Amino acid sequence: MSQIEQTWADAPGLKGWLSTMDHKRVGVRFVVTTLVFFALAGLLAAVMRLQLARADNHLVGPDLYNQLFSVHGTAMMFLFAVPVMEAVALYLIPLMVGTRAVAFPRLNAYGYWLFLFGGVMLFVVFALNIGPEAGWFNYVPLSGPEFSAGKRSDFWAQLITFTEVSALIGAIVIITTAFKMRAPGMTLARMPLFVWAMVVTAFMIVFAMPSVMLASTFLITDRLISTQFYNPAEGGDVLLWQHLFWFFGHPEVYIIFVPALGMISEILPTFARRRVVGYAAMVIALVAIAFLSFGLWVHHMFTTGLPPLGMSFFTAASIMIALPTGLQIFCWIATLATGKRVQFATPLLFVIGFFFIFIIGGLTGVMLGATTLDSQLHDSYFVVAHLHYVLIGGAVFPLFGGFYYWFPKLTGRMLSERAGRWNFWLFFIGFNVAFFPMHILGLQGMPRRVYTYSAASGWENLNLLSTVGAVTIAVSMLVFLVNVVVSMRRRERAPDNPWNASGLEWATSCPPPAYNFMAIPVVNSRTPLWEKEFPVAEVTGLPEILRTTLVTRLHDAEPDHVAILPSPSIWPFLAALATTVMFIGSVFTPWAMVWGAVPVAITLIGWFWPDKEETARMLSIEVKPPEGEARVEALREVLS
Amino acid sequence: MNHEVLAPAGPLSSQIAQLFWIFVGVAAVVYLVVIGFLVAALRRRNEANARTAVRAVSVAVGITSVILLGLGLSDFFAQRVIAATPKDPLRVRVTAHQWWWEIEYSDGQPSRRVRTANELRIPTQRPVELELTADDVIHSFWVPSLQGKKDLLPGYTTRLDLVASRPGVYEGQCAEFCGFQHAHMSIDVIALDPEEYSRWYDAQLASAPEPSDPVALHGREVFMGSTCVMCHNIQGTDASGSVGPDLTHVAGRRRLAAGTLPNTLVNLAGWIRDPQAVKPGTRMPATQLSGEDLAALTTYLSELR
Amino acid sequence: MSARSTIDVSRLPTYAFGHRSLMWWATMGMIAIEGTVFAIAIVAYFYLRGLSDAWPPSSAAPDLLYGTLNTVILLVSGIPNHLAARAAEREDLRSVRLWMVSCLALGVAFQAVRALEYLTLNTHWTQNAYGSIVFALLTLHTVHMITDFIDTAVLTVLMFTGPLSGRRYVDVNENADYWWFVVAAWIPIYFTIYLVPRFFP
């Protein structure tokens, strides 16, 4: 093993597995965990659809049904949609920007462990009949101390704490990696659109998550130590919860959607064999979506009797956000139109599926943005149809396209095209059969979250049809699973660049070595691998006795200094365990926050405390900033 | 069907239905055009040149913003029409509870205030202003045939105007998840001709009729002697519980248990004997009445027209 | 690999101060997140205040003494904090140790005063929404104060015991940034808890 492989290798066995800092091992683990939660939440949806298949059905009682749809919504939103995008980004961004690791590997690992323990907690709690029962947005006073007995809503609030901290950590890691660790020459204008999308998403996470952090903290203190935030009789307010939740809630759905836009902007140009049309317009559109998404949360509250003039402002903002999304769609279509002949591989099939489904969701979204229509459509099955069209159509389809597209990079093997087509068509048809009838059910007056309905209501046939669609989706997910399992056992390895795409992630082997790039490439274009001469130059001289990578300046990606990355350590895993014990303990007694903080502090100090031997090696290669300054200036002339 | 958004039975809901069809029309056209361009882009032989493509994108964005502005304005004007405050409306106070609707007609004289539950009878052609509040959790009053929904919030009084153009039964449903029996919390809005409405209103003001035969009399004694009296109120008797629906004219109602069962003798008896079988989780407890007492009680209640 | 032009980065600095270092971006991220939490908590305070006809609804406004005293101590603690940051950039170990210890001393002082503040709030979190939001704001800041105090303490111990390398000075510099955040965040909270009920009922 060469020196670099030795430095970047993890310890063998379980201890090595738990203390790895490799963003690829943590990334794959993260993606697999989110997919397991996706499958579990999908099963809950299947049970709900079976219960709703017939009128006055007794498959599931009201109490269990309430837990089913609450855990389905909570798991899909907090344990699948947001984390899977971050997991894919944490795997791909270092490869796409041309660096050897994420900015804060230990923090990244801690973020994953916390997410895993939070997710396991939710499903264990659901299995123990303590699952949340007031829906994924858990309106007060139903989720408050008087109307939700026991610990159910408390576990919901704690799950929010787990998944937020993990998402915020992911956001900080993504922003720092994308801004400070790009390959030399990759200026902001040459950054891949997926990286742009993830940076925009990360900023949305940073400014949206605190709102739900506060809301869930206020809820848990209301329930456990009798604060009065949501008690209308003591100065509290039930709408305070809705404002705080939806100020986070709407950016949340764009946090799920914007990464998917990034994925499409990576997949589609590869199959159109040309750069995306209007790169600058696309970036501005992403940023516009981020800003606008913070200005339209009240459209979830149109029916609470707020003053109509105020609501018209939010109607305008809700309708306006269709513009940047529209621009992205037009630019993609223009890219397809001006590219070479398109070859229909499975990733492109899923992107085309996105167009067909998401645009319907977008248009029904405009309808829901209008206050008058929203007064009829809000909280009916029309909304259930809309949210699935924009979430499954808008995020899950591009995500599956991304799986088929980046699967060879993650595992070194191609997914089978034939199974891919079966997976796509079953998913596409099953989805539309399941969710389009829900538009009509909503218009026929079927409200959301009803565990049953009477035969006289006339909703039976469409519900039965919808259940058939749901079963088809389940079958297509099975096909995907089989495809993954079979492909993993294939012998032949995928080439470095199977789709001969243009991104830097395809410049290294499949799967990439622990250090990603033996020599960090220098780029001078937005599509490096499609240039005649790649790489323009190579970075050499990075010390190999420690894990090092290059830190570059934000605006022009000129080399700035060498970063020494932390070595593998088990402390993040232990810190996550201690934090989990503290969070779950605080559901049963507030003193757990005090006593639980001691082990958390100890593990964090252990995580931070520098190792003697490693510090010695660090001192051996240390170059103080003043001495290195001259060297930096010299380099910059060479490059410019 | 009498609970459909697209089968309006009042000026307000037809305004919304009309606007809905406009939005659907525009959306359908936009969808077909965009998908048309997509399919063309996928199937074409030669490459379109980049210059025209970029211009096409900016034109498309321009058209999109014009369409969106148009839709936004159409909604704004429709909103102004619907939000216009009616003149001299019939005022009714609706209080939502966990899983039933308490209705009280606000009349100038307190003695003329009718109290009923789960059923709202209104005269046709006259605007009705509902003052909505909730006693426990958030509910939402939604009768699709007549108007959009409005939430009932603890600590707030929200307003909703209804107008029925023609007589008929218009079913509604609670639209905000409110617990175990959110699915069985529906309400009937029955529009009557003005004279028939005032006849019904005066009948509602009267106290409960005296039991006509010994079986009904025994039924009343069972009512007064068992658990019913703790929660329910019957005008003209000393049962004055206020936590359950008012039963003074329960026999005249179209459906029982907030729209769960049609109002028949068998359903009434079944509901009283074991409400949890019909609505698991409802706040009404099962009673341990013997068959004979139950029959007498049901007879007595069926006379409360 | 063909003999392509190469960039030799072997003698570049192995750490840097200010926004050039990765740690600065993590600290700024933390400050952005916690800043948003404080901002939304203050907005919630004014939202609840807008709903009630009297503010504070039933109790007296918090006494000014300890709150103001704590504001002064916090602002004063900015001085050693600033000097510690400058010393870290000069990598002058002796003065880094001196200023960090004085920061900790002031830290102990304002935590003691904070304990007294809790007693003079004249309300309780169970009393009403006013009491709840006032305790929430104060406790949010207190938690940040305590965690920052412990961070600084651990770093100070490290500065005495070692093992030290140049990078540790970057950590001291970033820790000073976070300390500035805790001081700066207190100003709007002080204004909201202490001055608003008194001068803007």
Added chain:
Amino acid sequence: MFSRFPELAAVLLAVAGVAGCEREQRRFSEPAGDSLTITTPLSDIKAGGPAQVAAGQSQAATGESPYDENAFAISEGQRLYEWFNCSGCHAHGGGAMGPALMDDQWLYGGAPDQIYSTIVQGRPNGMPSFGARIPRQQVWQLVAYVRSLSGQLRKDVEPGRPDAMQMRPAPSQTLEPRNPGSTR
């Protein structure tokens, strides 16, 4: 250490499971008990006398209160306490016309079946007999709530604060030391 981890986790899970399961059960209907022909026997209980079950057959079908560990039933008890106007005489546990329920002094016994009998049979000086008026399941829910007022139940099953004017710290108020003797 790692090898024993699965068994340790399984045991922990089971323990948490048992505690969690009962607390979170939502029992809507109980098997209908005996018919409600309750006669109010004359009893020789004297206020302050030895706390024993009233003479005549004890109305309690079971010795142990079925809802001591069921959070849902206790919160239903809290609602019924308001609905049936128990607060009219007992205020919110502090006592007014009727005796206080938050302390550990019981005129007619604080054991579940004694409270059950007190509610069903009524007691001299104003406690009406609710035997015919309140179904058995609801009486047991009230019994469980009354016992939670005086801190006799586990911390995690106690109800939170009601969405009403603040009468007293909620039983689940966990910061105060648990000495039921102090009435506030």
